[in-house]
Amino acid sequence: MADNRHSQAQSGEALLFLTDEQLRKGIEAMFFAYRGFTADPDRILAKYGYGRAHHRAIHFINRSPGSTVNNLLATLGVTKQSLNRVLRALVDDGLVESRVGARDRRERNLHLTDEGRALEAELSEAQRKRMRAAYRSAGPEAVSGFREVLEAMMDPEQRRQFHRMREANT
Amino acid sequence: MADNRHSQAQSGEALLFLTDEQLRKGIEAMFFAYRGFTADPDRILAKYGYGRAHHRAIHFINRSPGSTVNNLLATLGVTKQSLNRVLRALVDDGLVESRVGARDRRERNLHLTDEGRALEAELSEAQRKRMRAAYRSAGPEAVSGFREVLEAMMDPEQRRQFHRMREANT
DNA sequence: TTGGAAAGTCAACATCGCTGACGTAAAATT
DNA sequence: AATTTTACGTCAGCGATGTTGACTTTCCAA
Numbered sequence: 001m002a003d004n005r006h007s008q009a010q011s012g013e014a015l016l017f018l019t020d021e022q023l024r025k026g027i028e029a030m031f032f033a034y035r036g037f038t039a040d041p042d043r044i045l046a047k048y049g050y051g052r053a054h055h056r057a058i059h060f061i062n063r064s065p066g067s068t069v070n071n072l073l074a075t076l077g078v079t080k081q082s083l084n085r086v087l088r089a090l091v092d093d094g095l096v097e098s099r100v101g102a103r104d105r106r107e108r109n110l111h112l113t114d115e116g117r118a119l120e121a122e123l124s125e126a127q128r129k130r131m132r133a134a135y136r137s138a139g140p141e142a143v144s145g146f147r148e149v150l151e152a153m154m155d156p157e158q159r160r161q162f163h164r165m166r167e168a169n170t
Numbered sequence: 171m172a173d174n175r176h177s178q179a180q181s182g183e184a185l186l187f188l189t190d191e192q193l194r195k196g197i198e199a200m201f202f203a204y205r206g207f208t209a210d211p212d213r214i215l216a217k218y219g220y221g222r223a224h225h226r227a228i229h230f231i232n233r234s235p236g237s238t239v240n241n242l243l244a245t246l247g248v249t250k251q252s253l254n255r256v257l258r259a260l261v262d263d264g265l266v267e268s269r270v271g272a273r274d275r276r277e278r279n280l281h282l283t284d285e286g287r288a289l290e291a292e293l294s295e296a297q298r299k300r301m302r303a304a305y306r307s308a309g310p311e312a313v314s315g316f317r318e319v320l321e322a323m324m325d326p327e328q329r330r331q332f333h334r335m336r337e338a339n340t
Numbered sequence: 341t342t343g344g345a346a347a348g349t350c351a352a353c354a355t356c357g358c359t360g361a362c363g364t365a366a367a368a369t370t
Numbered sequence: 371a372a373t374t375t376t377a378c379g380t381c382a383g384c385g386a387t388g389t390t391g392a393c394t395t396t397c398c399a400a
Contacts, residue, residue, distance in 0.1 A: 017314075018302055020298060022305075024298070025335075026301050026313070027294075027301060028233075028332060028335055029332065030204065030320065031226070032320075032324045032328040032331065032332045033319075033328075034200065034204050051354090051355050052356085053357085056201070063194075069377075069379095070377065079359080080379080081359085081360095081379090081381095082357055084380075085355095105365080106367065106376065106378065107376095107377065108378070108379095124197075127197055128197070131193045135192075135196070138318040138322050141311070142315030143192075143196070143319060144312070145312030145313065146312075149315075150200065150202075152305075152307045152308050153206045158203075159202070223387060249390085250348085251349085251350095251388090251389080254347085254348065255386095255387080258348090274398070275397065276345075276398070341400100342400090343398105344398090345397090347395085348393105348395080348396100349394080350394105351390105351391085351392090354389075355387085356387090356388100360383090361381085361382090362380085363380085364378085365376100365377085366375100366376085367374100367377095368373100369372100369374070
């Protein structure tokens with residue numbers, strides 16, 4: 001139960017990366033890396049009195065300008081009450097604009113203001129800087145593998161969201 | 171500012187993975203993948219009325235049995251007050267044992283009880299199952315790249331913790 | 341023997357998830 | 371035209387998890 005005994009017996013080296021010990025190291029790597037991943041934005045957000053929830057909202061509004069609240073809800077995977085609290089703060093502070101939908105007036109189309117874009121840029125640059133350094137040090141092939149494994153770790157629903165994001169490029 | 175214009179000019183394809191767009195995709199992949207990464211444990215923890223903080227404590231106590239509270243604090247990167255609340259719940263519920271240190275009686279050596287080990291196994295198996303599936307689908311070379319990039323993303327302090335963990339194997 | 345480290349505790353607070361309930365407006369359906 | 375559904379906003383309350391600050395107890399070591 002503690003160790004994956006198949007790996008050695010079944011096909012030797014080829015499956016060594018599937019031992020329980022290797023999997024545990026992967027789990028721990030995710031834990032520590034995610035801490036690094038959020039560290040820089042967290043420091044910036046603290047300056048403005050925001051949290052990670054605000055960052056995520058800002059990120060995806062910037063990513064898909066004009067998107068509706070419901071879309072954002074699905075992307076973020078939180079309740080509307082939770083998102084509303086965050087969104088209200090951003091709108092009140094003038095970082096996000098909420099426009100009544102043209103086609104369907106029940107909908108609200110979300111956009112970043114200039115001020116919102118400025119914060120997005122600050123957050124994004126810090127995060128990209130770390131990613132760039134990690135990518136550069138690991139090299140293109142490692143990056144490709146990194147992306148493959150991450151994608152395989154997502155739930156199907158999350159993977160759909162992830163790919164939908166790819167199409168939403170301007 | 172919006173796009174990394176060097177990449178094409180400087181050395182063509184070789185640096186395409188460092189465009190801002192590629193970096194953004196990496197950032198989003200981390201976000202969505204981490205959600206998948208924690209989804210299974212979260213469901214299990216909810217059954218017992220625990221959260222992620224309990225999971226992390228259980229994981230690292232299992233990983234380094236007999237470790238002190240201070241060690242755990244450094245690994246988890248939280249305050250002792252925050253950890254204490256979690257640890258107290260686990261001790262009260264009989265999942266963790268806190269033994270007075272033999273050499274230094276101020277210290278507390280933390281161990282999982284049989285019940286604690288049972289929950290650890292349940293959580294760990296769920297998480298490893300997902301990792302195993304992701305690793306298998308991506309292949310050994312991808313896994314190697316995955317690990318390289320994750321490690322490069324950590325803060326130096328976190329990387330030290332990460333490697334220290336490697337040595338702590340029984 | 342006294343200073344300080346390690347651990348525990350209490351209080352208060354903030355972020356950010358959640359559920360439940362309710363209201364309004366607009367679109368869709370019957 | 372009346373009803374139902376959808377989209378959004380909001381209030382109230384709760385829970386997990388992080389924080390700072392202050393204080394006590396224990397006990398090693400200079």
